Amino acid sequence: MKSALAVEHLQELVRIPTVSREDADATEWTEFTRFALALRKLYPLCHSRLERETVLDYSLVFRWRGRSSAEPSVLLAHYDVVAAPPEGWKRPPFAGELSGKGDERLIWGRGTLDNKGSVVAILEAVESQLEAGLVPAQDIYLCFGHDEETHGTGASAIVDLLERRGVKPVMVLDEGGAIVDDVFDQVEAPMAVVGVAEKGAATLRLTVDQSGGHASTPPRTPAAVRLAHAIIRLNSSPFPAHLTPTGADLLRTLGEHAGGFTGFLLRNVSWTRPVLVPILVRRSDELAAMLRTTQAVTMLEGGHATNALPERVTAIINVRIAVNSSLEATLKHVNRAIGDKRVRITVESPGEPSSVSPTAGLAWGLLRSTIEKSFPGTIVTPYVQNGATDSRHFTRISRGVYRFTPFAMAREVRDTLHARNERMLVSSYLDGIDFYRALIASL
Structure with missing residues (x-):
C-alpha cells in the first residue's frame, strides 16, 4: 500500500510543470508555488516536525535536527525541469502516466529522472522514518533547488545561508551517477558510478561582424561562411585526452572485475595508460567525454531576410571543462583551433571544474556501504561527472560532495x-526510496 502511495505521489508531482527558463520572466512561477503546496499536503510530517524555510522565493530548505549538529549532512535535489514540447512523446510529458506490469512497470514524464524522482524519493524516505520515530545522530538538511536547469541561483543562495550559519556538512549527496550495467561490456556486474567531481560548464559565443549587402553579389567569404569555417576547425580540433587520478581509479576498479587482456590493461593502468586512453576515446562518446574537455555547438543565429547577407552571425559553444584543466586553458585551445582574429570569442557564462572529493574517510565509506547493502553485487566506483549540478556550489562548504542518483538506469533510459519520453522503472524508484531510508538511518 505504501509503495502504491509513493508512486501516486510522484505521479501527482510530475503533473505540475515546474519548467525553469533562461528568462525568469517567462517562467510560470505559479507552478512552483503549486508544487510547494503539494509537498505540504503529501508530506505532513516533514512539514510539521522539520524546520522549513524558503530561499529566493522558491528553493526549499528543511532542517531535521539530530542528536548532534557537529557533523551534518545534506541531501540535495532540484524540482525544476527542462521544457518538454509535447511533439514526439509516446505519452504526454506532464501526465505522469504508468505503463507495463511487474518489473517492466514504468512511470512516464518530465522530471521522473531529472530530478523530481530524487526529490520525492528523499521525502518519502524521510516521512517514513519520521513516522517510525527516528531521530538521526546528526542534523540532516534537505535542500531542493528551483533553477538548477538554468542558473543555479537557488542552490548558491542556500549555500550562502548555510555558510553564514557556520554549517559545514561532512557529506552532500546530489544527483549524478546511477546504477548502470552497460557502460563497459567486459564487466557483467552492475556498477554504481559516484561522481566525486564534475566538469566545469561554460558558454562561449563566436561572433562574426561583417558588411552585408544583397545576396545576389556575395563576397568570397561572407560572415556566415567565416563562422562555418571557424566551427569546422574547432570541431576538427578535439581537446587532448588525459587520464585523471579519478579516471585511473575507475579503470582499476573495472579491471578487478574484467578478465583476459582487457582486465590486465585496466588493472595496470599506471603504466598501460598510453595504450588505453586512445582505445577508450574511440570506444564511445560517453567514455571519450570522461577523458577530455568537450565542445558542442548548440545554437546558431544570423540573418534577417532570405535575400540579404547577414552582418552579424553568432554561434553558441557549450564546453565542459575537464577537472585537470581550466577555463583559461580552454580559451587558449579554442583561439588556437579557430585561428581567425575576425571571429570574436567571448565568455557568456564562465564555470571552472569542481574540486575532487575524497574516496576515503567517513562520508565516502558510509555512502559506499549503503550502496553495497541496498544494491547487492554492485561495484561502487568513483568517476568525474560530465554534467553540471547544484552540488558545485556546495564545494564551498564541504569537502565530501558526491553525485549519485540511486536509480537503475539502462542506456535507453539515460538517453x-x-x-x-523521459521515464523510469517503478521498481528503480522504489529501490531509491529504500536507499535513502537506509542512508538516513546511518547518518
Whole structure:
C-alpha cells in the first residue's frame, strides 16, 4: 500500500510543470508555488516536525535536527525541469502516466529522472522514518533547488545561508551517477558510478561582424561562411585526452572485475595508460567525454531576410571543462583551433571544474556501504561527472560532495534525460526510496 502511495505521489508531482527558463520572466512561477503546496499536503510530517524555510522565493530548505549538529549532512535535489514540447512523446510529458506490469512497470514524464524522482524519493524516505520515530545522530538538511536547469541561483543562495550559519556538512549527496550495467561490456556486474567531481560548464559565443549587402553579389567569404569555417576547425580540433587520478581509479576498479587482456590493461593502468586512453576515446562518446574537455555547438543565429547577407552571425559553444584543466586553458585551445582574429570569442557564462572529493574517510565509506547493502553485487566506483549540478556550489562548504542518483538506469533510459519520453522503472524508484531510508538511518 505504501509503495502504491509513493508512486501516486510522484505521479501527482510530475503533473505540475515546474519548467525553469533562461528568462525568469517567462517562467510560470505559479507552478512552483503549486508544487510547494503539494509537498505540504503529501508530506505532513516533514512539514510539521522539520524546520522549513524558503530561499529566493522558491528553493526549499528543511532542517531535521539530530542528536548532534557537529557533523551534518545534506541531501540535495532540484524540482525544476527542462521544457518538454509535447511533439514526439509516446505519452504526454506532464501526465505522469504508468505503463507495463511487474518489473517492466514504468512511470512516464518530465522530471521522473531529472530530478523530481530524487526529490520525492528523499521525502518519502524521510516521512517514513519520521513516522517510525527516528531521530538521526546528526542534523540532516534537505535542500531542493528551483533553477538548477538554468542558473543555479537557488542552490548558491542556500549555500550562502548555510555558510553564514557556520554549517559545514561532512557529506552532500546530489544527483549524478546511477546504477548502470552497460557502460563497459567486459564487466557483467552492475556498477554504481559516484561522481566525486564534475566538469566545469561554460558558454562561449563566436561572433562574426561583417558588411552585408544583397545576396545576389556575395563576397568570397561572407560572415556566415567565416563562422562555418571557424566551427569546422574547432570541431576538427578535439581537446587532448588525459587520464585523471579519478579516471585511473575507475579503470582499476573495472579491471578487478574484467578478465583476459582487457582486465590486465585496466588493472595496470599506471603504466598501460598510453595504450588505453586512445582505445577508450574511440570506444564511445560517453567514455571519450570522461577523458577530455568537450565542445558542442548548440545554437546558431544570423540573418534577417532570405535575400540579404547577414552582418552579424553568432554561434553558441557549450564546453565542459575537464577537472585537470581550466577555463583559461580552454580559451587558449579554442583561439588556437579557430585561428581567425575576425571571429570574436567571448565568455557568456564562465564555470571552472569542481574540486575532487575524497574516496576515503567517513562520508565516502558510509555512502559506499549503503550502496553495497541496498544494491547487492554492485561495484561502487568513483568517476568525474560530465554534467553540471547544484552540488558545485556546495564545494564551498564541504569537502565530501558526491553525485549519485540511486536509480537503475539502462542506456535507453539515460538517453531520455533532457529528451523525449523521459521515464523510469517503478521498481528503480522504489529501490531509491529504500536507499535513502537506509542512508538516513546511518547518518
